[in-house]
Amino acid sequence: MTFDVREDGFACLLGSREVLRSLAGAPAFAIARGAPQVKMVRGNFAIDDAPFDEVAPAFARLDGADLLLSAQPGGAPLLRLAIDGEALRVQTLEPGYDRVRVDLAALPGEHVWGGGEQMSYLDLSGRRFPIWTSEPGVGRDKSTELTRLMDEQGMAGGDYWWTNYPQPTFLTSGLWACHLGSSAYSVLDFTCADRHRVEVWEGAFTLEFFAADDLPALVGRLAGRFGRQPPLPDWTIGGAIVGLKDGDNSFARLAAIMEAGSEVSALWCEDWIGIRQTTFGRRLFWDWSWNEARYPALPGRIAELAERGVRFLGYVNPYLANDGSQFAEAQALGYLALRQDSEEVYLVDFGEFDCGVVDFTNPAAMDWFAERVIGREMLDFGLSGWMADFGEYLPVDLRLHDGSDPMLMHNRWPVLWAEANARAVASRGLTGEAVFFMRAGFSGVQAHCPLLWAGDQSVDFTRHDGINTVITAALSAGLVGNAYSHSDVGGYTSLHGNVRTADLMMRWCELGAFSPVMRSHEGNRPDDNLQIDSSPQLLAQFARMSRVHKALAPYVRHLSDEAAATGLPVQRPLFLHYFEEALFAVQDQYLYGADMLVAPVVEADAAARDVILPGDTPWRHLWTGEDFAPGTHTIPAPYGEPPVFYLPASPFAPLFARVRESG
Structure with missing residues (x-):
C-alpha cells in the first residue's frame, strides 16, 4: 500500500488500485464520540448509539511515512494513518473519539460478498450489515407473524443481518477484499453504489487489504490469513450422524434406523x-x-x-x-x-x-x-x-x-x-x-x-429462517475461510405451532446428503415434530440419502484435502468458478467442489425447480445420466432425486455414475 497525497486530498493505493479516496468536499473519514445503549435478553441484543462532536478531518499532511488528518488546513491532527504492508492503521488522536467512519472506493456496479456467515443474502450489495455475534432470531422477517410474536418475547424475532457468526471481512467483484482488524461493534454498509462504508466503535484499528488475479486465489488468501481447518476425518464423511435425545431408548431407535439400511457413522446424543x-x-x-x-x-x-x-x-x-x-x-x-x-x-x-x-x-x-x-x-x-x-x-x-x-x-x-x-x-x-x-x-x-453448523433454523421453508438459509450460510462463510459447513437435518426451532412437515424432512435429508457432514437433529420440541424414524417413508428417505452421502465420500475426501491445501471451501457459489455477473446473487444452489452442482429443493411441495447450469460445456444429470446444455432448465425433483449434475469430463465421473445405484 502507498499514500498518494494530492492538492485536493489523498488516496490509498493497493498496488495501482485505488481503495480509498478522500477529497476536501468528500472526506473519506469521520470521527465522533459515542454514547452506546446495549440491552440483552437471552442472547438477543438491542444496540443503539447517540454519537456527538462529529468531525470529518479531510486535510492531510505527511508526518514521516504517516499521514495526519485535520479538520482545517494546518489544524490540530485528529487522525493518524499509517501503512503496514498491505494494512492501513487508523488511530484517533483526540481523547474520547471512539467512533470512526471510513468510506472505501467502490467501482461502478461492484458486487460484495462475505460478512461472515450470513443467512439472508449472499450478495451484500445495497444493504447494511452490523457485525455483532448474537442469537440469529426466530423468523428474521419483520413482515411475518412469527417474527412479531418472537419480538414480543425477549426481542427474539431477529432481522436479515442477525447471525451467530458475523465477520467484518468482505470481497468484491473487483477482485479485492478488506478485513477490519477490530473486535468492536461495527457495520459494513453497502447502501451506496459509489462507496463501501465501514463504521467502527473503536478509536484504533487496522484495515487489511487483499487482491488477486481471480476469485479462487482471493478466497485462498483469506483462508490463509485466518487459518485453514484440517481435513475432515473419514468417519465424519463416511455416513450420517444420527441425532437422538431420547435417553437410553436412543440406542434401540438407532438400531432400527440402521436395520432400515441407513449408513451411520455416529450417534449424537446431546442429552x-x-x-x-x-x-x-x-x-x-x-x-x-x-x-x-x-x-x-x-x-x-x-x-x-x-x-x-x-x-x-x-x-x-x-x-x-x-x-x-x-x-x-x-x-x-x-x-x-x-x-x-x-x-x-x-x-x-x-x-x-x-x-x-x-x-x-x-x-x-x-x-x-x-x-x-x-x-x-x-x-x-x-x-x-x-x-x-x-x-x-x-x-x-x-x-x-x-x-x-x-x-x-x-x-x-x-x-x-x-x-x-x-x-x-x-x-x-x-x-x-x-x-x-x-x-x-x-x-x-x-x-x-x-466444522461449522448453520445454527437454529425454523422448521420450515421461510425465506429468512428456513431450509434455504443454510445454503447461504455455507456459501458466505466459505468465502472468508471456513471450508466446511452443515446443518440440522429437519431444522431446529419449533414455536407457536410451527412444526415440521414430511415434505420438509424429505427435502432436508436430500440437502444433508450433499453436505460434507450429514447430521440429523430432533429439534427443541421432539415430541411435537416429525423425526427421521417417525414413518416408514421418512426412514426410507433418510436411509437412502445416507447411502448417497457415503457413496460420495471419496469425492468429499478429495474436496477436504483440497480445502486444507488451497483454502477453497467444499460448498462454493457458482461465481467462484464461473465469474459472471448474472450469477453473483445466486444463493439457492451451489457447486460441490468444481465438478458437481447441487440445486436443493427449498420450496414447499415442489415437484421440480429451475436450475442454472453455468459455463460452456454440458452437465450430466446425476440420476438419469442425461446431458444438459448450459443455461436454465426446469428439472423434475421427485423425493430422493434432488437436481444434481456433474461434469462428464470429471475424473470422478465413474464414481458419480455409481452414486445413483447406492440408493
Missing part, C-alpha cells in the same frame, strides 16, 4: 448430560458430565457402538448452570466472570435457569475447562466429537479477569470458546480425528473450529 424441561422445549442440563440416570451403562454402550464402527458424540457449551456441581467448582477456583459492582458471580438468564460465564480471559480458567471438563469428562470418557454450542451471549456489563472491555471482547468470545475446544482436542493428540462443530464465530475462529 448425555441430562435434560431440563422448559416452556421453550426440552433443554439440556448444563453441567458437563455423564448423566447416569438418563444414560445408564453409557461407557459400555459406547464400546458396543465402537465395535460396529459407530462413534458417540455429545454436547457442551461455555456456561455452567448455577445448580450444577461444576459451577460450584469453578466458583471456588475464581474462574467465573464477576459483576462489575461486587465480587458476586455474574449470572446470565438462559430462559428459566441461570448460568455463570467461564472467564476465558483467565488462562487458568481456559486450561481448567479444556482439561477438567472437555478433556477428562468428554474425550477421556469416549466421546469422538460434540456440538460446541453458544458463545454469543457474553454480556457487556460484567467484569473480566484481564480487565478488558466487554464491548470489545463480546465478538471475540466465540474465538476463545473455539480455542478452548481445540486445545482440549490437541492435548489428547486428536486434532483431525475428534470433531466439534460450532455455530458462533468471529474473525479467527477458522484457526480453531474444524
